[in-house]
Amino acid sequence: MTTENRAGGAPAPAGAAASSAFRQPKAVWAVAFACVISFMGxxxxxxxxxxxxxxxxxSPSQVELLFTSYLVVTAVAMLVTGWVSSRIGAKHTLIAGLVLIVVFSATAGMSGGIGQIIGFRAGWGLGNALFIATSLAVIVGSASGGFAGAIVLYETALGVGIACGPLLGGLLGNVSWRGPFFGVSVLMLIALVATMILVEPTPRPEHRSSISEPIKALRHRNLSLTSVTGLLYNWGFFTILGYAPFLMDLSPLRLGAVFCGWGVLVAIFAIFGAPWLKARFGTARTLYGNMALMAVVSLVIGVFPDNRTAVIVATITSGIFIGNNNTLVTTAVMSIAPVPRPVASATYGFVRFIGGGLAPYAAGKLVEHYNAHVPFIIGAVTVAAAGVVLSTVHRALDAADQEQAHAGHSAQRADAEATA
Structure with a gap:
């Protein structure tokens, strides 16, 4: 697939994606701001x-269900986002998702027990799915700077949100555990108003998606294998994100600072590191190296779970590899999947968030039944396995890199003409 603007034309130079990503219409910035707040969650x-x-x-495993209910519901709901969007339009789908997040984050803050919070986080996950899948399609469709620039902007929003989320959670959580939930509700309300005002009404697509499309898309080898790569990698990622806080024995404020540092590295390498490494080494080779190093980081935590300094340093360092992987795997999915981008996004989101949702709960149970070494060693194995699975689509990744570097349409993209 070429890195072209919406009107067609020559692809952007390899180094231009990051710079052009930040010259956008107001509507794109409104959606990007909402993405930041969504990813804060x-x-x-x-x-x-x-x-x-x-x-x-x-128990820790019960608390980890805050991740599981949120991400598993997000994953399953990804299957219906295209069906909903094709019937009510992208803008209305964005608004519906934002409304659900505002309501359920506020009710989570008003909850009286862990079971209620878990349930409201599930509703939050439904809104998150409607918003995330549609926002990526809106940004790709409306952003200047072409496809690569849109992905950089989207991953920038992800990185900033992931960086700011723990900091906000630490600051507000230092006052009360309810504070972070109310904080997100207020910020999402602002994003909702901005989306309603700045995003132009979007027409309903001529083609109505079916609920089965994302599942049927898994028949395509490149998409299914890249999605499994995302699942395995997210298992290791969310094992660290979900269970490492229990090993650090820090106050909410200090934990927020640790994960803010982690998130800053996610953002920096998603925006600047990934494009540079891709231009120098190619997508496949960069991802092999990243996943190998990410496996080492998880293994360090698994070997030294009682060493707080080692856990903190390893957790923060993992942000480098997560930032690179987030940008490059998302770009790879959109580049080599021979289905429309909204379908590819929904399919990939469904598969990868299953891994992200189950990993923290599994980590809690493994620690309860065995010890703190086990979940992180398993995380290292799954991330290494992700690299092995990715190697089976090496040729497709190399072909996509070459097509992005030269003018012309990709033979892989079923919707190339419709989205150009």
């Missing part, structure tokens, strides 16, 4: 996990 609860366990008399 992923790491928002990190700094308050230990305090939630103590104040609500819950």
């Amino acid at each position: 992923i790491g928002l609860v990190d700094p308050i996990l230990p305090s939630l366990a103590g104040k609500l008399q819950a």
Whole structure:
């Protein structure tokens, strides 16, 4: 697939994607801001996990269900996002998702027990799915700077949100465990108003998607294998994100600072590191190296779970590899999947978030039944396995890199003409 603007034309130079990504219409910035707040919800609860366990008399595995309910519902709901969007339009789908996040984040803050919070986080995940899948399609469709620039902008929003989420969670969680939930509700309300005002009404697509399309898309080898890569990699990623806070024995504020540092590295390498490494080494080779190093980081935590300094340094360092992987795997999925981008996004989101949702809960159970070494060693194995699975689509990744570097349409993209 070429890196072209919406009107067609020559692809952007290899180094131009990051710079052009930030010259955007107001509507794109409104959606990007909402993305930042949405992605804050992923790491928002990190700094308050230990305090939630103590104040609500819950076990670590019960607290980890805050991740599981949120991400598994997000994953399953990804299957219906295209069906909904094709019937009510992208803008209305964005608004519906934002409304659900505002309501369920506020009700989570008003909850009286861990079970209620888990349930409301599930509703939050439904809104998150409607928003995330549609926002990526809107940004790709409306952003200047072409496809690569749109992906950089989207991953920038992800990185900033992931960086700010733990910091906000730590600051508000230091006052009360309810604070982070109310904080997201207020910020999402602002994003909702901005989306309603700045995003132009979008027409309903001529083609109505079926609910089965994302599942049927898994028949395509490149998409299914890249999605499995995402699942395995996210297992290791969310094992660290979800359970490492319990090993650090820090206050919410200090935990927020640790994961803010982690998130800053995610953002920097998603925006600048990934494009540079891709231009120098190619997508496949960069991802092999990243996954190998990410496996080493998880293994360090698994070997030294009682060494707080080692856990903190390894956790922060993992942000480098997560930032690179997030950008490059998302770009790879959109480049080599022979289906429309909204379908590819929904399929990939469904598969990878299953891994992200189950990993933290599994980590809690493994620690309860064995010890703190086991989940992180398993995480290292799954990330290494992700690299092995990715190697089976090496040729497709190399071909996509070559097509992005030269003018012309990709033979892989079923919707190339419709989205150009």
